[in-house]
Amino acid sequence: MASLQDIGMSAAVNIITALIFLMVFAMLRLQPFNDRVYFPKWYLKGIRSSPTHSGNIMRKFVNLDCRTYLRFLNWMPAALRMPEPELIDHAGLDSSVYVRIYLLGLKIFAPITVLAFGILVPVNWTGGTLEKNKDLTFSDLDKLSISNIELGSQRFWAHVGMAYVFTFWTYYVLYMEYKKIQSMRLHFLATAGRRPDHFTVLVRNVPPDPDESVSEHVEHFFSVNHHDHYLTHQVVYNTNELAKLVENRKSLENWFVYYENKSIRNPNKRPTTKTGLFGILGKTVDAIDYYKAEIEKLRKEEAAERERIISDPAALMPVAFVSFKSRWGAAVCAQTQQSSNPTLWLTDWAPEPRDVYWSNLSIPFVELTIRRFLMAVALFFLTFFFMIPIAFVQSLANIEGIEKVMPFLRPVMEWELTKSFIQGILPGIALKIFLILLPTILMTMSKIEGYISLSSLDRRSASKYYLFILVNVFLGSVITGTAFQQLDSFLHQSADAIPKTVGMSIPMKATFFITYIMVDGWASVAAEILRLKPLIVFHLKNTFIVKTDQDREQAMDPGCLEFASSEPRIQLYFLLGFVYFVVAPIFLPFLLVFFGLAYVVFRHQIINVYNQQYESAAAFWPDVVKRVIIAMIISQLLLMGLMSTKDGSLTIPILVLPLLTIWFHIYCKTRFEPAFVKFPLQDAMVKDTLERATEPLLNLRAYLQDAYVHPDFHREDIERPLAIDEEENNLLVPTKRTSYRSTPKDSKYNSEIGSDCDV
């Protein structure tokens, strides 16, 4: 292990780097012309408006008030000041619970750090084994770790005892936090305003019927089987073609705006473009006219496509959003099995409208199981064999290979500087590019698996990323070797040797992970708050493109919480904390700094910056707890492996810990998880009753009418599908609603009293 001085040096460098980031941020955020980079959330909410409208011209861009610079760190208390209920209201429950993950880290590790330094550090320090062996080189840091204790010493009982204390403390914190977040979720759901997804169930795999359209079939099925509760439904069209057209048009519009700006800045010269590939080949034409015509053409095609979709029964997907008269009815339908064939009429809670991932809605059941199976196999290969294609690319990207393919580069290649650059950097770049692309690859895999909401896609990708980090970052660093080599050695090692091998190399890697947490943890959190990329992009756009306030609105890139990639990274720190709290307590303060800093920074970001994409009401929390518990079990097995090399009799008491942890997991899962996947009938009934009392005149049908329309269908484009209207006058299905509406006179009367008959 490195000496205390080495670590201190490294810490100093990283602390200074982080402080520089924070100070630069503190300066930049005070400048009014950066306001939209650092406070976009408030602009999106419409609460804040550009400060450029008042004051003198200089004030618009630069803050000249010196006093504000003196309080350059006051964003930190400001970020902590907003009380949690207000935070939930402002940034959503998802974001608020996300920052509580960092708080969970603080709650678990702060008391553990104190205890570890109070008890384990003295026990290790006075162990005196390293001093006895004169031929060993060791540092003060090693004396703080478990390595300083003699084999078979009674002092190890202190470590075992502390492992128990820490484990039970973690159980306690996890349990209380789970309970708290469960109640936050239930409270959030109970107090949330009316939302379409409260009343709506997503029905998939509607079986084909020779006599009826999908829409009629759905209507009949639910009118019969939920006859007191069924209200209406919304069919889903296959809009993949339309989506392509819309995407095309948007890209053309972008170009149109680009050329228009060009022509405004340079009014004498009309910009031109070529009609062929990427504007490089083909005939030269006037750019603005060309794009205008193209956009117009696409608009017409879109309209035709919309017409076709609505009238073509083949464009109807075997999927529908079915809405009920009450939350109770929707809760019942979402939680029960409809048909004796469990692969038909699959019902699930409808995700929020903005959370729906439309392309996956119509995957049939058999295909779904095959897709998931293939993706599981693919994930296995990606995790363990990803080095193989990268090594292949690296072998191609050498000087001889490039010279062969592009001989005209030969003179450049011969320079000493390029040579060393290519040999030194290129192989690393291939890996770096892969790692940058990894979250996207994993997200694509999750999409192939067929999940139907953005939130579940995020959760699945996070699980995959966690596996990757666990194998390639944690195990890869501990045993040093590619995942494939590890897999190979694990297959050829006995089950009791694996924790031993890994456990023994754990103490040796403490310095590495301390450095890792400073570089990857501290610095990246500090960089997160600086938002360098959005800052540069915004100012570039602001300079070259923005003309109106609306443009400026679009130039803002608030970003959002990247749950799929950032949560697994936090989990790595939890794992490191659990692994090192007994072995090398010196690791813990560095971890605490990370959790503390990250908590403040992300709280600031969700208040001021990030835009919420969807609201899943903290549905990801069970996953978070599951991964914390996996980390606990891994750390306990590794501790057992390490201890078995020190004193065999300690194995049994430590073996109890993973068993207890598994039980704790099962208990928590059954105790809390249903609150995150189901919606209790009692709560549904309470909300229904309350709503019926407070808003007796609510027209729920109108409220739900267009809630689940594909975003590519504009509101005005939608004509009510014909089938439903027919149904309305069909007396075969004598629901209350139908009899009211069946005569024109009634319907007139209806509209006069506010059509409360649906409620």
Place this chain on the structure above:
Amino acid sequence: MASLQDIGMSAAVNIITALIFLMVFAMLRLQPFNDRVYFPKWYLKGIRSSPTHSGNIMRKFVNLDCRTYLRFLNWMPAALRMPEPELIDHAGLDSSVYVRIYLLGLKIFAPITVLAFGILVPVNWTGGTLEKNKDLTFSDLDKLSISNIELGSQRFWAHVGMAYVFTFWTYYVLYMEYKKIQSMRLHFLATAGRRPDHFTVLVRNVPPDPDESVSEHVEHFFSVNHHDHYLTHQVVYNTNELAKLVENRKSLENWFVYYENKSIRNPNKRPTTKTGLFGILGKTVDAIDYYKAEIEKLRKEEAAERERIISDPAALMPVAFVSFKSRWGAAVCAQTQQSSNPTLWLTDWAPEPRDVYWSNLSIPFVELTIRRFLMAVALFFLTFFFMIPIAFVQSLANIEGIEKVMPFLRPVMEWELTKSFIQGILPGIALKIFLILLPTILMTMSKIEGYISLSSLDRRSASKYYLFILVNVFLGSVITGTAFQQLDSFLHQSADAIPKTVGMSIPMKATFFITYIMVDGWASVAAEILRLKPLIVFHLKNTFIVKTDQDREQAMDPGCLEFASSEPRIQLYFLLGFVYFVVAPIFLPFLLVFFGLAYVVFRHQIINVYNQQYESAAAFWPDVVKRVIIAMIISQLLLMGLMSTKDGSLTIPILVLPLLTIWFHIYCKTRFEPAFVKFPLQDAMVKDTLERATEPLLNLRAYLQDAYVHPDFHREDIERPLAIDEEENNLLVPTKRTSYRSTPKDSKYNSEIGSDCDV
């Protein structure tokens, strides 16, 4: 491997044994005085009555019609003749599906046997490796097995190809059978007559309420949250004390009958007994008077206890059977979560009344998770370490030990015969007693785990027993060693070495398992049909106790299908079949004989003998398929291990098989399993609608009133709990039903029209 002659010899002995059993059975079953031993099912159904009432005295006991003896095997076609729908009607779906497990074995293995003998046996036979090695001793049997093929030979591709063919054939058969049994179950449920469990949900963990009794609380909760559907409910009393009294009384009544018979046979001498321990110590009294008085005393105590239970609120358990007005309402309640705390108001389908395991109803949630965790740990120790206490008992049960404890036995002990008996048999007996007790031990463990129906207890015990057989019979025989030694060696072997070790010893054990299947399979099936124990017990009882027809009815012991202990044994044969079909196809014909014989015998037994304890509508089938699939995966891994020692390049194609099997399992599970655990709303609605049309006057409330009363409460003892009557007049809960019943006039009118208001 043994020679063909050895196996032939062994087979001959076993075939003759089995034939003798079958012939003895064929003789005995024709004797009228054995009629109640071999056809009790028909007596229980009331279709058959004793043949002793007509004909001459000899005919009553012995069948003198010679022609019937000539057709002594005609029970076999008779057993097969009953068509399946009639069988389901006669013996229940559980039994009918149970015998289909044997049919499944035939369907899977019959074509496989033909193929294996057509392709693999010639390939092995002409391999010629064994003949080349002059120094090896081998037999014809070995030449039929995979051992006869040279290392690295291309012939192994035939085995790999056959493994694929067999695997896909098994998938096909399993899939079709699962589909068939799913449709049988759905049809059974759809056509079954009205049953209380269709309308009833078991509610557990009713939270305590300071102001209301359990009964009131349940009524209020469901009146509010299922207000259109709730009908009535039945509270559950803690009857453990009462059950003890009833049990006591029954045992005393037995003694009373015994002494009464004694006195009738010997009218001059009044029998006496002693009042102390086991009738050995204490005062001598007249037995009949004594027992009559004791029974009377207990009857009074029982009545008092019943009074106490009904009036004492502490005797009410936080559990209730809640009944609904329709199957739809019950299906909804059973499948949904009621309260935001998922550990309260737990709803489940109520088991059939005779299937309820009453003692487990009131276990609180936390205790349940702890119990299950402890039992999982206990099962692990039982499976791997059961030899330790047995070895301890064995070490005690030696001659010196016995002489020390009971010195008066010394002279007997010195005899050569006793000596050799004790030394030879006693150690074996300890193990044998353990194995006989094992199903009871496992059932007790399942009861501790807190399952609430007899059928689920059976299913859980079967899982446990399967684990035990897998580890101790299969692995124990293959690697020869106690489970503990295996566990130890598995822990110290690498993951890829384990299938290799086991796989390599598989071909060597073929003879052993052929003998095993003949002794344990053939002979035990033949013994099953002879029913030696019930035969002897019945005739003993008939001679000494039976006086009236009612006594004779009670002396019959029809027995029942012992699912928990016999199904895992069948699964062992499936496993052996999968393991050996590639390695040593000679094993397969023996397996086929077992499945065929067992199918006929058990079909005969369920038609003529066994009494059905409960009807779970084949709820055990998913477990059966799960275990078949586990067996497939084990066999594929072992084949991979074996092949990797023969030719490394074959490992990869075989590795695909377990992956495919896992996918197949997941597919089948999602496709079919919901039909075995849930009840689709569509089917419920169809049955409700049908019933409402055909029986509009049905008084469902009266039908369900006493359906779920504890069996120790006699019907006449039940007074309707006070709380419900109060509720009836309580206008705070204005359900339709209440308003109907609230005035005396209405209720009179009600009874006149047949009180159809509840439906």
